[in-house]
């Protein structure tokens with residue numbers, strides 16, 4: 484039997500909700516299920532406004548529009564992240580400026596941010612890797628000193644928090660992903676969290692193709708028209724109906740993932756003690772969501788051998804990311820500030836273990852094979 488790296492979890496209520504959306508006859512966006520999801524997100528995160536989008540990528544593009552970036556403006560971000568973190572800003576003509584990550588959480592190293600700021604810097608993007616919070620207090624303080632926006636790429640961070648504050652709700656804007664590889668899913672899907680109230684009206688306009696349609700439906704204006712830049716970032720009700728089933732189970736899904744995560748963590752403690760690997764680090768002030776269980780092996784050769792051994796045993800593991808600063812597009816469209824030593828090293832040594840609801844009955848075998856592969 485092959486044990487996959489990921490298997491999308493379904494609660495069993497998704498199709499029932501979709502049937503209801505179908506029966507309601509409202510299939511475009513902003514129907515009953517979209518409102519339930521937006522309301523749940525606002526209540527959970529405390530965001531001033533939550534808006535469902537097609538993806539986290541779409542939500543990031545909205546933040547780039549809201550930031551009113553001009554060609555040549557700079558946005559500081561980690562290089563160790565998914566391409567959308569950078570692409571969204573490059574689409575507006577901005578330049579991603581990559582800084583290195585912390586060796587413990589693999590999040591942007593906040594002590595390197597200030598030196599990367601220039602007269603063109605407009606925003607800092609904090610990516611909460613593996614659902615573990617960046618050092619937000621330090622990042623907010625830097626942004627305040629230099630008049631910069633703080634955008635949280637919380638794609639991996641639904642249900643996680645930093646000093647009790649939900650991730651995605653701390654910066655001016657935050658983005659979430661409901662892609663099937665994340666914890667709470669709708670296939671493709673995402674949300675924009677508008678925390679700074681001044682962006683709320685424009686965010687609605689951007690999402691509705693640059694029109695004031697949302698205000699029109701609330702009776703605030705008597706006709707709707709093109710008022711600003713925008714695009715179609717609004718998912719249909721079928722997606723929202725699916726997502727609502729997941730949101731209702733979000734607490735339980737997170738708890739079950741945390742149990743799987745803890746099991747890995749305990750079993751790999753001894754191997755860490757004998758220097759064969761390094762386990763994830765969760766700072767005391769962060770509460771994570773078990774988005775990912777990764778191991779850091781000593782070097783590239785050992786990671787390759789480890790993954791091949793597991794593959795031969797029918798256990799699929801994956802690694803990521805090709806650092807953005809060294810990718811073909813990243814070299815052309817962005818620039819690195821500093822030597823990126825940690826980023827490069829981690830990208831060669833990190834391996835992600837299978838983590839999905841239903842793995843419970845196979846996890847012992849995965850762990851046993853992994854420990855054997857470590858030698």
Ligand SMILES: *Cc1c(COP(=O)(O)O)cnc(C)c1O
Pocket residue numbers: 537538539540541564565567568610636638639659660661662671672673
């Ligand atoms: C998954 C992910 C994204 C993209 O999310 P989509 O919903 O697939 O667009 C962006 N940033 C990070 C850090 C991610 O992990």
